[in-house]
Amino acid sequence: MISLQDWQRHLAAQLAAVSDQPTQEARWLMTLALGLRSTELLVNPQQVLTPAEKAQLQTLLDQRLSGVPLAYCLGEWSFYGLDLAVNAAVLIPRPDSELLVSLALLESRVEDGLQLLDLGTGSGALALALARERPQARIFAVEQSPEALAVARLNGKRIGVKNIQWLQGDWYAPLNAGLRFDQIISNPPYLASNDPHLPDLQHEPRTALVAGPTGLECLEQIIFGARSRLHPGGRVLLEHGYEQAAAVSKLLQEHGFQQIQTHCDLAGRERVSSARSPEHA
Ligand SMILES: C[S@@+](CC[C@H](N)C(=O)[O-])C[C@H]1O[C@@H](n2cnc3c(N)ncnc32)[C@H](O)[C@@H]1O
Incomplete structure (x- = not known):
């Protein structure tokens, strides 16, 4: 059984190969894939992921590790205080x-x-x-x-x-x-x-x-x-x-x-x- 916390650590360790802020990126990808607020990762770190959630996270991780920019993985990016959709x-x-x-x-x-x-x-x-x-x-x-x-x-x-x-x-x-x-x-x-x-x-x-x-x-x-x-x-x-x-x-x-x-x-x-x-x- 792998918990939210375990996944977050796993993602951060993998993302260190392509990112200079792997912990932050891991948090962003998790909140996106699981539809959570970032505080929910803190409140319930032992929650166990469903197979569908794990698959979604793995897809995002694979994209990121293959060099896809974080903005495209997240599907949005901030500019001049605006959250813009990007693809x-x-x-x-x-x-x-x-x-x-x-x-x-x-x-x-x-x-x-x-x-x-x-x-x-x-x-x-x-x-x-x-x-x-x-x-x-x-x-x-x-x-x-x-x-x-x-x-x-x-x-x-x-x-x-x-x-x-x-x-x-x-x-x-x-x-x-x-x-x-x-x-x-x-x-x-x-x-x-x-x-x-x-x-x-x-x-x-x-x-x-x-x-x-x-x-x-x-x-x-x-x-x-x-x-x-x-x-x-x-x-x-x-x-x-x-x-x-x-x-x-x-x-x-x-x-x-x-x-x-x-x-x-x-x-x-x-x-x-x-x-x-x-x-x-
Ligand atoms: C460097 S991007 C800038 C995008 C945006 N303004 C920004 O600052 O993030 C240049 C944009 O110009 C568009 N573009 C290139 N040639 C064009 C043309 N002949 N007429 C209109 N738009 C063009 C491209 O498709 C691209 O979206």
Whole structure:
């Protein structure tokens, strides 16, 4: 007879091979597989698992040991205080992208009628964080992958935001011709096709990671289209790789943007660039 406590120890010992927080992960996987609150693991440690529960735990453990990211095993992940559903169709939202949200909020006024655009919304992480903080804004979120957009819509329903329009398509293509924005934000794919980090990211969608031969292709398309989609004086905020800041600034300059700034993450790496469209186009 194997108890909850025994299973938790067994899981933690196995997970140590793939995780730097095996005890915590064991607790998360157990609460998920058994539908328990984490306090129930403490209250009744001698409870014996049914064969079905053991099988469910073993499946999750096998997935995790084969390298599936914890977020996909759990089916949810936290971003900017939101619990988001995730699956293999979407990039796992990164803490790094919270910098983009914080900057977007700093640079956007709290007022009715503000129009914001999130390009490549994935799980909906950026759009949903903005929607919660700016309930009076009208937010448009575009995503090419129908499977990813389904996850974003689901997250919108779960969180209960009403001010996002979810659109499927290629960057600006699904937007009505007359739409103009106060702010365009994006965390687009920015890895080059031969980026050495790709093998470590094999479980996440390649279309969310790889931009093309140089890694700058999506950033360039977004910058190219941004001028005609922003109100005069509107802002574009872009996440990029820590070695791409100079190239992104150059692209912004070439497309007539002003007040170009690069912003560092907590580790001091240049991860976001922002710029303003001219007051008179
Ligand atoms: C790096 S992920 C970012 C996801 C999410 N915004 C986040 O920060 O977690 C980039 C997203 O852009 C989407 N994407 C790639 N090419 C696109 C395109 N041409 N038009 C719209 N979305 C695109 C991908 O499917 C992916 O969901």
